Amino acid sequence: SMSSVPESLLTSLEFVEFKAPICGLGPEMMLVWYFLKNSPTLKKLTLPLKSHSTKDDFFKKLLEIPRCSTECEIVIL
Secondary structure: OHHHOOHHHHHHOOEEEOOOOEOOOHHHHHHHHHHHHHOOOOOEEEEOEOOHHHHHHHHHHHHOOOOOOOOOEEEEO
């Protein structure tokens, strides 16, 4: 459960890199949303996409997510 993530982890988390390619489905987007919305010190979020044909749609979804960190760079591979 994401509600059991220690607050100390979120307040010190600077870099998140997804290793497995993602396709933008519900559970994956919930996790991305959670990191962006709850990590005030996040500097970089790296997301490898499973299909580059969905890159524009995926990026539009990312722009809709409220961010806790104003310095977070999102890298889509």
